[in-house]
Amino acid sequence: MIPLTEILAKSKNYGGLTLLEHTQQVTEAIELFATKYSFNFNIDVARRGAILHDLGKAHPYFQRKIKDINSGSLSEIREWNFVHRHEISSLAFLPCFPKEEWNSLIDLVIGHHKSIENDPSGRGIIDLVENDRMLIDNHLKDWNDWKGYGFEILNLFKIKTKDISYEEAKSALDYVIGFCERKNNGYSPLRGLLKSADHFASAFTHNTSSHLKYLFETPDLSFFRDEERKSDLYPLSQISTDDSRKHTLVVASTGAGKTDFLLRRSEGRVFYTLPYQASINSMWERIKSVVPNKDIRLLHATSRIVTKNNIDEQILQPLAGSAVKILTPHQLASIIFGTSGFETVMLDLHGTDVILDEIHTYSDFSRSMVLEIVKALIRLDCRIHIGTATMPTVLYNELLNMLGGKEQVYEVSLAKEILDTFDRHRIDKLEDESMIEGILRDAFANNEKVLVIFNTIKKAQDFYKKIEEEEDFRFISKMLIHSRFKRGDRVELETKLKSEFNGDGSELFGNGLMPCMVVSTQVVEVSLDISFDRMITQCAPLDGMIQRFGRVNRKRTIDTIGKFKPVHVIKPSGSVLPYKMEILKASFDQLPSEFEVLKERSLQEKIDVVYPILESKEIDVHLIYKNDRYQIKELTNNKKAVLVDALEIESSTCILETDRGKYLDGNWEERLQMEIPINYRTISRHESKFEQLEVGSYPFVIPQQEFEYQKYGLQLVEHDNFI
Template sequence: MLENMMISRVWPDGMSDIWAKSALKGRDEKPELLTQHTWSLLERLSETIYLRPNLPEQIGFPDLWNCLFWAGFLHDFGKAAKGFQEMLRGGKRWPHRHEVLSLMFLEWIAEGLTDEERIWVAAAIVSHHKDAKEIQFAYSERSDPYNNFLANMVAEIDDATLIGMWDWLIKCQQTWIDDLNLNKRGIKAIALPPQSEAIGIIKSQGPASIRKWLNAYQRWIRNIDRRGEQPVFISTIALRGYIISSDHLASAHTGELPSSNLAGPDKLLELWSSAAGASYSPYSHQTDCMKCHGSAILMAPTGSGKTEASLLWAVAQAENGQPVPRLYYTLPFQASMNAMYDRLNNSKNGVFPGQVGLEHSRSTLAYYRRMLEDKSPEKAARSAKWLNNLARLNYYPVRVLSPYQILKGPYCLKGYESLLSDCFNAVFILDEVHAYEAKRLALILATVKYLRENFGARFLVMSATLPSLLRNRLEDALGECSMIHASTDLYARFQRHRLVLRDGDLLSPGILNEIAKSIQEEQSILVCCNTVRRAQDAYTELNNILKKSGSEVEIVLLHGRFNGKDRLDKETKVRQATGSNSSQREAILLIATQVVEVSLDIDLDVIYTDPAPLEALLQRFGRVNRRRLKSFSPVYVFREPADGQMIYDEALVQASLKVLEKNNGMLIDEAKLSDWLDEIYQGEIAEDWNNEYQDTYNEFWEGVLLNLRAFNSDEGLEDEFYRAFDSVEVLPACLSSEYDKALEDSPLEASQMLVSIRWSQFMRLKNKGQAHEDDDRKIKMVDADYSSEFGLDLRRS
């Protein structure tokens, strides 16, 4: 998987016993020399520079690459201290910070840097591990009034080692610049003081020099905050982000980063033509995406190649032969992210094989399941952890993730500068934007605007339908953007559903008997309920009816409260029976909740669904007659219960039903669906949505984004972030013994038994005494029934 480490033509003598990593953390379980690690960091940094050669001018700090090069060269010089070297060889813990000790070597190159460059280099060196506040607390003058602490630290580097380090810089700097092809990137070789003078500077001025740069660093940060200049904020995020990314990639021994294939649509068209065995003929909206340079909004019917259009747009953003540095493909749900990862990364017909990373809260488990296909559980677990680590290290040029992963940047979670710095000049595909409620959408679109204005990012938003109030918000976030529509003829060709409104409740006995009769006519049927409880009830009743009739048709219950293993088994079964491209299709009765709206590429014959907001209903309809093998399929929507069932806003459900009434019995024309949505989102509904959106947007923009700074992560926000954006995983108490047994063999196997529920749901159960946190096992427990058939049943506790 990894490339052999390239070594420069010139290598330093006299540094062969100075380590950067112990055998435990070195490559191939061997100690790693300081020279090797430094070279590796500079290699990774040079790859970042190749991806974004003009970034320094773009952000208004022309010396960025030079500062990062020299900070990278010196960043670990402090590891040469005797105590640190003994620690790496199994000795006691060294009580100092090596990056603080590294600061004194800045004196050797200071004459070759401007005043501004010196402080930026110092900042990058001292911040490559710890936040500013941590360094300030540990090394304040009050804590070391006579600099004894610093003096003792400096004294740990002997003369012979200092001579070796000086010789390393003298001998290697220009050749390393040449070998890394950085000559034309603003990287400058620097004349050092003569050897005796250089050693004397460290011996006599080392503690004072460290104190000088520490104080200058703190003053500089305070001055940046006081001036409040956005371009400087952005430049410092790049500075710290890239030094950390380069260091972490080097420490992980990733080898050379994958080359980006994001350089024009021709290769994609050729690939798709090869897969189809004929020339790929793009639709007009796909051609428009290929010609579009800059952000865009794409509207096209479900199944009309929006994903292909978005990828053509992404690679078309390449400029002057320079590939797009990063592509982020965002989706709202883990199942759809996993499916998109497979689609893009497939080694046989994927668009970007070997170039795609997957990032969500359970991505390690997703990798593990894929590794199990041809590896033992033990090897699969190791591979999964490694792949997940690579994705988190900004290794891959293509990333499949949720927008919430990107929001970790504005929330200043640990490593946020590294995350944000990889967004410079990136392209983003925002898929299924209809899935986000107003408050979360406000956070996402505020971040979109921030990245567009400050990071040169470009965005494609795509959907089958968008109400005007949402289009207006998108246009504000995207700035100048293109509107790309599928042709009217294409919309007409993609008509495939006849709308039928039905009286009463989907779960009434008469309707359930009707459904059971239809399934016996060899039709694949989707029954979609708004709540897990209703889906479980529908499953129980229909299962009883079918058993009494002697039917052998497969019946599957699918909702969000199955554990990972059971849900995967069910999704696999459903895909085999109803998948658009499956060769094993057969009649099936699928009873599901909203999880079916976006997670599966399936094609059933008919749907019976609870009433819901129009956007949700349209997604449900998209699982029926997907391949358009029939002229049309009926989509049955029931009028009751119309109260939203504590899942949806009641007014929104009822407004959707009013619009559906006007079109009852008609074929659904997807070209008119945006007009339907505009009918719904007006008056009080529109006012409430706009107020909720704007209040959240303003608070986030002014209180978070405009105050985004480098050098200080906010650990206090981490719990708040996960509670706001992520579900929480719980272990049903009835699986406790099975979990403990699995945990002994493989933590990843055990994690497949956990069930995702909303954080608010967990807290309600906890308040009722039905849930608790198991501190010993570091998991959350719920006292409720669980079975592979029903999933988590909160009624049976």
């Protein structure tokens, strides 16, 4: 019998952590999580669940696999040819614990990796019961040879043990199966608790203790409450946040100080949501620079790229317990769709402050999702703070009612006289795109920075190619930015846009490149702190356009108030996807023309004309909570595909053919840098034409030349069929 120090929990590739070490680390983590979560956990039971959760890794099947021991003979291959789940074997040690704790211990342990049924890989315990008549025998194989390791660990944690016979262990697993089969609808906080502790300890291993001490801190937001930040330039800074009502609804112009106000309203840990990757990158940088807490996190697909200089920050991003976490609502969607880990997210959110910024930008499925998230946050006793520059009255009233009406909601808006000071754009309507080049020539002659926005990536790419060919614009600094660049390149492009083109006030970049032109899509619409001199844009829904306009003449000073910059809006025609023509026509009609000033005080009335009713998409079929009760069975979760179906989000990835070899050989971080996100519906029209790899994120391989990609981003080109 080998010593306990040679029984591994993690393979050599993941540090070769022993089972005892991992158990110690998870136990330490769960004690903190059980104490800090706003849920009345029995800490002693939680601790025992952590001690128990991985004891099944001492099973010889697991040790053979993790040590890469290959079967030699045909009989040996047959002997070990079965599905083993270590969490099932762990529960054979239940007889060492009081019977009244068994149900809680099962909740903690049995689902900490897999849904107990309908698991995508078919490896949940109920799935295995239905498909493996030898389930219990296999999970107790050679029981007498390895149970001693479990007893040894239990003894080290001062848990009194007794010998467990094979029959007793079998009876315990029979009990586990029956318990799981009898599960009702609902969700298991205990499952979420063990998962969060296990994930944290697995991420930090030997450094678990040092990182636990920074978790669950209330953020120090004193910077935003500093009296010296009060200014007439930012009218919300003059309004008190001292109001006893739980929730907040703020409607105020871009640049009025919404971010500061929403953060000043926050009392505890903060989840700050914004709609786009670029906007949350900027917000993370902004908050991290002034909030002294160590644990300020960023959560989205490229967060590990943005935090690349700090390996600890990379690891922390998806874990629970942050002081401030900046993310998109899609990262919260698991709490309404029940995808993997939703119980942990619910525990992490419970009782916190959740800021939903720029909530008006969501439409169709995403709007329905956000409204359902608000309902879930209310059930989780969150303080909800909603901020927006524009919002249809019907949507405002819907949110107000959800949050409990005027008795529960602190409503804040700006007086019309103050709104007048935010007038900053003169609108020019264009019949078509034929006038764009003339406008650009005049703008560049005046040394202006120009932002050109199209509603689709294809239009942006085509226009950029056309401008490149124009001799008049050959020496003008220009940039194309949209969502179909490699994740790593996208972050660099955002940085370049904010520093070099916009100007960051530094000695190197000053006020930015002048003249210059940036061609883009909706990715620059929200919360990117850039301020250009002129905009040319395709018509979009009115609320979205108002956000776009906010990227022009954005800098607010005493000198800029009352000064106006031009915005040229192209009349909608032909195909207007991804939008609806009736919305675009109504939006275009509401805009002034002939360089008349767009009045901030008129925006609410105009938006209500465009959106007289609240339109949303039906997503009830996907929800785990309907009609005041849960529709999902405890200890289970839904497949991620449900979330993708409901939101139609960018659920697929592509890579360039030139990156194929590097992707196949790369680690997860290197692969992430090469991936280009794309909507599955877009790629599905072409999927038969492209190879799809069976590793990483299963990317489609696009045969685009690297130099073409560097200039224009991903283009769905096909292989040349000519020899």
